[in-house]
Amino acid sequence: MPRLSQRSDNPAGLRFIRPERPAMTTSSFVPELPSGKNPALRVVPMPADANVHGDVFGGWIMSQVDMAGSIPAVERAQGRVATVAVNSFLFKNPVFVGDLVSFYADIVKTGRTSITVSVEVYAQRMRHANEIVKVTEATLTYVATDESRQPRVLPAA
Numbered sequence: 020m021p022r023l024s025q026r027s028d029n030p031a032g033l034r035f036i037r038p039e040r041p042a043m044t045t046s047s048f049v050p051e052l053p054s055g056k057n058p059a060l061r062v063v064p065m066p067a068d069a070n071v072h073g074d075v076f077g078g079w080i081m082s083q084v085d086m087a088g089s090i091p092a093v094e095r096a097q098g099r100v101a102t103v104a105v106n107s108f109l110f111k112n113p114v115f116v117g118d119l120v121s122f123y124a125d126i127v128k129t130g131r132t133s134i135t136v137s138v139e140v141y142a143q144r145m146r147h148a149n150e151i152v153k154v155t156e157a158t159l160t161y162v163a164t165d166e167s168r169q170p171r172v173l174p175a176a
């Protein structure tokens with residue numbers, strides 16, 4: 020759709036085209052956010068978080084996912100943790116500037132010193148009030164660490 024037609028302030032007659040938004044996949048459409056759960060984190064990406072195409076950087080999402088996942092890990096470890104592994108990461112749908120992005124983080128496994136957390140991410144398209152899309156799924160492992168940054172045995176649950 021042309022956004023700027025040939026005008027006196029556009030002597031070259033340039034036509035600016037609004038990028039098409041990718042179609043939402045039906046498998047990832049959910050009518051509402053997960054019920055009975057509180058997000059670990061909710062945040063709205065800003066224009067500085069976008070790439071040249073106007074979509075939010077994957078790296079920004081990864082950073083937020085790491086932060087969200089660390090919250091239940093720190094609680095379970097009752098102290099500091101370090102991210103030892105990103106086991107899986109799936110970007111199912113894009114995130115746009117201005118979306119309200121919610122990160123749900125749940126511990127799925129604990130070991131002697133490690134805590135594995137599943138993080139699910141949903142974007143609420145603020146320009147389309149009822150549209151909520153699952154955008155990312157990830158699994159990360161954190162290790163409880165001591166003051167010397169060495170692995171620490173988890174306290175009793």
Ligand SMILES: CC(C)(COP(=O)(O)OP(=O)(O)OC[C@H]1O[C@@H](n2cnc3c(N)ncnc32)[C@H](O)[C@@H]1OP(=O)(O)O)[C@@H](O)C(=O)NCCC(=O)NCCS
Pocket residue numbers: 101102103104129130131132133134160162164168169170
């Ligand atoms: C995290 C860290 C302290 C772990 O030390 P380590 O000597 O490698 O630890 P270990 O080999 O004893 O493993 C510790 C736990 O992590 C788990 N682990 C190690 N590598 C793993 C991997 N690739 N995937 C999943 N779990 C892993 C181990 O199974 C173990 O779990 P358990 O005790 O519950 O059985 C160390 O690797 C480190 O400092 N890494 C850098 C952390 C960091 O800076 N993260 C920020 C990103 S840059």
